[in-house]
Amino acid sequence: MAKVSPLQFIQQVRTEVGKVHWPTRREVMLTTLMVFIMAALTATFFSLVDLAIRFGLTTIVAGVGG
Template identity: 50%
Template sequence: MAKSNPGQYIREVRQEVSKVTWPTRKETMVTTIMVFIMVMLAAIFFFFVDQILSWVVRLIIGLGG
């Protein structure tokens, strides 16, 4: 790999960044809301799985039921 000077590196980085298609504000908001919804669904799912597994373990070791 050939070494390049810092100026060349910065020019190449700027050139590559100019090729990026940046999301619009609306796209960013929609995807952010989707992420929050998916996180909440995952949290609810794992909460119930944890409760069920906890109940099964307590049942097996005889601490209640």
Template identity: 45%
Template sequence: MAKISPGEFMRQVQAEARKVVWPSRQETVTTAIFVGIMMVILALFFLGIDTLFGKAVQWLLSLV
């Protein structure tokens, strides 16, 4: 791979940065709310699964 000068590297970085399409504020807020809701749903789901397995293990250990 050919070496390039630091100046050329910076020009390429700037050219690539101009191509980036940033989300709007509304898209960012909507995505953040969606992620928060999914986090709560998954946390409750895994809490339920963990509780269920915990009770099952306690029951099995009480048989011994």
């Protein structure tokens, strides 16, 4: 790998940063909202699965012991 001076490195970094597509405020807000919605849906789903498994196991154990 070729060695470059610190000044050249900084110039290259500034050039690359200029190529980055920075999201708009609206895009950030929408994607953040989507993350929160998906997290809530996932939490709800796994809570329901947990309740179903608990109910099934309770029914099995009560049936065996009773």
